[in-house]
């Protein structure tokens with residue numbers, strides 16, 4: 488059990504829902520179609536007299552992102568439309584830093600995906616910042632996600648190296664990213680501008696939509712769109728247009744190394760460096776910690792300090808301590824409030840709870856599992872079958888993705904597909920083939936230089952770039968077509 492009540496869970500349980508789920512899987516938070524929230528976008532809308540919305544690319548905590556045709560330049564763009572409440576803050580807070588990131592990103596081969604331009608939209612829910620971005624493929628969080636999706640070891644090393652190069656590039660310019668997570672590492676697409684709208688629909692299907700309905704049966708007002716759109720799935724096509732290249736995106740939290748923000752970073756706690764979690768400043772070293780977490784997730788499908796119990800800095804520290812041992816003495820005196828945030832207020836704060844169990848970074852690394860040959864493992868045991876909720880989960884990616892990604896849930900162990908988070912799955916995972924020992928030794932060596940408490944002792948991203956784990960494939964040509 489978590490020592491802190493989860494803010495997100497308690498907020499959700501106390502809120503009545505206005506809208507019925509759209510039944511399209513993972514979409515934006517529909518309740519944010521309200522004043523101050525998301526802009527209601529419909530397919531076919533034209534913004535800034537030139538961007539025609541053709542499909543949806545995704546949604547995040549603060550925005551919806553749309554595939555749009557730029558009629559002025561005859562090219563595809565991603566329109567990121569930020570919630571109204573957040574727009575002004577992003578616009579004013581980091582303009583200078585973003586400009587610096589833009590300058591840095593405009594250099595050839597910077598591996599930073601920076602916006603082409605920005606404008607604002609006035610709508611029923613307020614004024615929204617709208618960023619015009621290059622269209623990218625799936626994020627590393629989508630492609631390397633627990634039992635749903637994994638990337639091949641070779642691609643994991645390449646993507647990790649490129650993410651490290653991108654971060655080194657930023658650091659060399661005196662900037663920190665501030666939100667270095669797998670959600671902000673995205674795979675590129677091979678020349679999407681060569682496709683017409685019809686061609687894209689042939690590849691990925693026409694947009695799937697569902698009417699937006701309210702719990703009460705009343706008609707939604709102008710604050711909500713009439714239809715919700717299912718995001719385009721780049722892995723749903725037989726043709727693979729995803730490149731073996733990644734870019735770093737989202738510079739909303741970037742800052743000059745010389746003036747770190749005073750507030751806690753908005754980074755998901757599982758990527759938060761321990762010094763930041765105890766209330767000290769973010770720095771290039773805290774980016775390196777987050778990069779280490781991202782590298783582990785790229786290679787294994789999950790973060791080293793991820794868990795359903797990690798919602799706050801305090802909870803992240805509990806799992807870090809369980810893995811790396813006691814915090815430095817001074818940090819042990821820091822108190823945490825009931826939401827797991829560090830506080831100096833002795834009335835509101837309590838020390839971190841003592842860790843009762845432990846695990847090692849070494850075990851985490853050496854237990855990374857890989858795809859079995861042909862997606863099948865036979866142990867000789869007879870196991871009871873398991874009925875998946877959605878049989879599509881057990882269908883592997885099309886063959887054109889074979890050298891890039893695989894689905895653990897399409898893996899059969901004895902007669903059972905890998906399915907969910909229960910004791911049986913833990914048992915099934917033991918039968919999966921593990922990362923080769925030579926690679927595990929290198930990865931463990933790299934990560935033990937990253938996951939060091941003292942930021943001054945932590946490896947720099949520049950130093951990381953020469954580590955042998957990244958260069959294991961040196962001399963081996965990339966798979967055909969990459």
Ligand SMILES: Nc1ncnc2c1ncn2[C@@H]1O[C@H](COP(=O)(O)OP(=O)(O)OP(=O)(O)O)[C@@H](O)[C@H]1O
Pocket residue numbers: 544545546547548549550551552565567620621622623624625626670737
């Ligand atoms: N340039 C892009 N090209 C293609 N898809 C994109 C692009 N930018 C974002 N997306 C898609 O939109 C989703 C949301 O984007 P993003 O994570 O940047 O939003 P956000 O509101 O800043 O969210 P958060 O802060 O929660 O990460 C991403 O997961 C991705 O699927």
